[in-house]
Amino acid sequence: MKGGGGQYYRAVHEIFKASQSAATIKRVLNAVVRNIIEALGVDGCTVLLLDSTRQHLIHSAAQGLSDWYLRKGLLDAQKSLGENLEGKVVEIADATTDPRLQYPALAKQAGIASLLSVPVMKKKGEVLGELRLYTRHQRHFSREEKGFVISIANLTALILENARLTDLVRQSTEAQAEAEGNRTVLIPDLRKPLTFAHPSEEELARLLDFYRIEWLYEPRSFPLQQAGNGSHGMFTPDFYLPEFDLYVELTTSKQRLMTAKHRKIRLLKTLYPQVNIMLLNRKDYSRLLAKYGYGHFAGGSTEDIHHVVFSHAQIQRRVRQLAKQISRDYEGKPLLLIGILKGVVFFMADLMRYISIPTGVDFMAISYYSASASQAVRITKDLDTSVAGMHVLLVEDIVDTGMTLNYVLRHLEAHKPASLKVCTLLDKKTRRLVDVPIAYVGFEISEEFVVGYGLDHKGGYRNLPFVGVLRSELMAEGSTDIGNDAKGGRQEAVLQDK
Numbered sequence: 138m139k140g141g142g143g144q145y146y147r148a149v150h151e152i153f154k155a156s157q158s159a160a161t162i163k164r165v166l167n168a169v170v171r172n173i174i175e176a177l178g179v180d181g182c183t184v185l186l187l188d189s190t191r192q193h194l195i196h197s198a199a200q201g202l203s204d205w206y207l208r209k210g211l212l213d214a215q216k217s218l219g220e221n222l223e224g225k226v227v228e229i230a231d232a233t234t235d236p237r238l239q240y241p242a243l244a245k246q247a248g249i250a251s252l253l254s255v256p257v258m259k260k261k262g263e264v265l266g267e268l269r270l271y272t273r274h275q276r277h278f279s280r281e282e283k284g285f286v287i288s289i290a291n292l293t294a295l296i297l298e299n300a301r302l303t304d305l306v307r308q309s310t311e312a313q314a315e316a317e318g319n320r321t322v323l324i325p326d327l328r329k330p331l332t333f334a335h336p337s338e339e340e341l342a343r344l345l346d347f348y349r350i351e352w353l354y355e356p357r358s359f360p361l362q363q364a365g366n367g368s369h370g371m372f373t374p375d376f377y378l379p380e381f382d383l384y385v386e387l388t389t390s391k392q393r394l395m396t397a398k399h400r401k402i403r404l405l406k407t408l409y410p411q412v413n414i415m416l417l418n419r420k421d422y423s424r425l426l427a428k429y430g431y432g433h434f435a436g437g438s439t440e441d442i443h444h445v446v447f448s449h450a451q452i453q454r455r456v457r458q459l460a461k462q463i464s465r466d467y468e469g470k471p472l473l474l475i476g477i478l479k480g481v482v483f484f485m486a487d488l489m490r491y492i493s494i495p496t497g498v499d500f501m502a503i504s505y506y507s508a509s510a511s512q513a514v515r516i517t518k519d520l521d522t523s524v525a526g527m528h529v530l531l532v533e534d535i536v537d538t539g540m541t542l543n544y545v546l547r548h549l550e551a552h553k554p555a556s557l558k559v560c561t562l563l564d565k566k567t568r569r570l571v572d573v574p575i576a577y578v579g580f581e582i583s584e585e586f587v588v589g590y591g592l593d594h595k596g597g598y599r600n601l602p603f604v605g606v607l608r609s610e611l612m613a614e615g616s617t618d619i620g621n622d623a624k625g626g627r628q629e630a631v632l633q634d635k
């Protein structure tokens with residue numbers, strides 16, 4: 138077994154030296170990996186960094202592991218040694234059976250017996266990624282060895298943070314990567330480059346930002362090497378969209394470059410069949426966005442939106458969290474979800490889909506009388522199910538003044554449920570007139586009138602995949618004072634559906 142003071146010192150010195158030179162961040166991470174293998178005599182090592190969604194781990198530098206193992210798919214940061222995210226060191230004695238690994242069968246196939254995973258963590262406890270060591274024979278790491286790896290992980294965090302603050306990250310070029318013969322090059326911190334290589338890239342980035350779609354700029358280089366066929370260099374797609382697990386390469390109009398690009402993409406698809414990549418020209422942006430429900434081809438009038446407040450992916454993430462919490466809280470109890478039509482239908486459908494315990498569902502419909510201060514609510518469709526003895530969770534799209542909720546809660550209480558709580562996707566807390574208890578809140582929002590994901594303005598915009606604010610001129614058109622009355626355009630009519 139290797140190791141000991143001299144080698145530890147040399148490792149720290151080498152890594153520090155790499156970080157001080159004009160090296161790219163990728164070269165520094167490679168130095169980390171190489172020196173850990175040297176110092177501890179392990180068989181493989183990787184630096185995994187969290188992507189901008191903080192949901193996935195990406196191999197950013199690796200040595201000693203087979204290429205197919207590194208390309209086994211996106212690593213879910215929660216499922217793959219999730220304890221690292223809490224800042225804990227994880228030691229796995231038998232990697233082939235341990236449930237904490239996301240792909241134990243593949244670890245077995247790759248000949249990995251043990252592994253040690255240490256969080257790469259900033260001083261304030263924010264985890265940036267992980268440092269993983271692999272051995273082919275079962276191995277127990279000593280306190281001293283673990284201490285050394287933790288120190289290197291801390292040093293790596295410092296270097297990454299420093300690199301983010303300086304322009305170091307931008308210096309990662311394809312040529313350097315190629316010269317080093319690296320297998321994978323992934324640098325999540327490239328999310329916001331200082332400069333884009335082409336104005337069309339900036340345009341797409343701005344469009345993605347508008348819809349709050351997560352993106353990474355040139356996060357990964359793929360070596361295009363075919364057995365017996367020599368190297369075709371590296372290929373670095375312009376963007377990666379984690380929500381769709383999709384790489385995007387923008388095309389230019391220059392025919393000579395186009396042909397070479399097409400050839401590279403064909404080769405990439407052959408070598409990495411699990412990688413989704415799309416070649417886009419400027420005109421294709423709208424088609425791509427429409428495919429996922431965004432943009433003016435999507436049928437949801439997104440050009441009327443002033444800005445997006447919560448993206449589809451953000452909403453889904455939060456709804457999944459709420460569903461998990463509800464499933465835990467109501468375990469073993471007869472749960473009935475009750476929704477108030479119509480705005481709640483999207484939220485109800487997703488929430489129910491993610492709840493993992495048996496649950497019933499029912500809906501009520503209500504209408505409002507007049508626009509006056511003494512606005513009255515009337516039930517136009519009551520429940521089909523008896524709530525007596527049931528644990529009822531009233532699901533709302535948005536709670537504003539709390540008047541509607543207050544009325545419906547009083548109505549339900551009269552039918553003697555075993556318990557009665559409220560879950561709302563959106564909460565305009567600052568506008569509350571009636572104090573109603575809310576057990577589960579998706580997001581708190583400001584006073585702005587929002588549409589999408591089921592919420593309407595004059596019956597429109599419900600089918601937008603996100604929650605957004607309408608352009609002010611549309612809000613003003615024939616509408617009453619929205620700022621003072623959250624019912625939007627509804628209060629104009631004497632009796633109107635919610």
Ligand code: 5GP
Binds near residue numbers: 537539585623625
């Ligand atoms: P409350 O009785 O709490 O004042 O009003 C709740 C109802 O007002 C919601 O169920 C919803 O129908 C409507 N509402 C309040 N704020 C908004 C908003 O920002 N957008 C939309 N579309 N409806 C809203």
